[in-house]
Amino acid sequence: MDFSEKTIESHGIFKGKIIRVRVDTVLMPNGRQATREIVEHPGAVAVVPLTAGQEVVMVRQFRKPIEQQTLEIPAGKLSPGENPAECATRELEEETGLRAGNIRHLFSFYTSPGFSDEIMHLFLATDLQPGSQSPDEDELIGVEKFQLGQLVSMIVHGDIVDAKTIVGVLAAREVLG
């Protein structure tokens, strides 16, 4: 069955440095009209960096929208036209100082498709070598390592609250068996 919604009108609301917001009026297949509030995002990458000892390299940072520090896998926004695998390699080194000898795309997903088009490309990074840390000027980041099994336990107990990190850790567990 086709549930597609045709755009009748589209109003730009906000063009920020990162997001854009618009409101669409749509025609539903049942003939009804509805409005959709949509946040456009450039897309992002997230990386599960796995050491030879099965540890995951994590970053701790402050997230203003939720007013709390979170423990996350390394991630970052795509620059226009940037290749996701190259972006993942770059962001990993910038945030953790580690260079990935091997980077593997696991899958891609949408963080909240009900109101946003943000896509997240998920990678597994292995064969980690020392590189040079150089976070963005508006990012303050702490780096910590955890065993994969410990992270799974933290997720189930609600101690990790970032969706891409939960997806990354549980997917790595699934893929690595």
Add this chain to the structure above:
Amino acid sequence: MDFSEKTIESHGIFKGKIIRVRVDTVLMPNGRQATREIVEHPGAVAVVPLTAGQEVVMVRQFRKPIEQQTLEIPAGKLSPGENPAECATRELEEETGLRAGNIRHLFSFYTSPGFSDEIMHLFLATDLQPGSQSPDEDELIGVEKFQLGQLVSMIVHGDIVDAKTIVGVLAAREVLG
């Protein structure tokens, strides 16, 4: 280490029916100023409805921001002051026509804490009984059942693209063993 960011200024940009957008100017602990574009969301619930035969009841619907139909676990936005477990039970019945005899909170997470405060409360619903389907007037929904293991395989192959659904399915797999 405390990476907290103090709000210096906050500008409201948009008040929609579902989201609100604001731009904050913040003072970082290193003395720098930065702007943060923030999407406020009322929060939501998502439910993994598990049948006695270990099947998961899924919904298919069109998502305007990504212009595609997605296969998702049942979910819905919180009304102001609404209890998440009651919201989960209500949304499950509205979208699938199934009443949950048992509803268990697994954990809660943020879908994209870099730019939004949307929180997602995740539940596992069992002891499913026939109730009555009554989707919102601006939602068209199809209901399908899948084996839990089949859904895990679909996730790894990139055939399920919704973050809360990936989290819900992989978490159910982890919790159920």
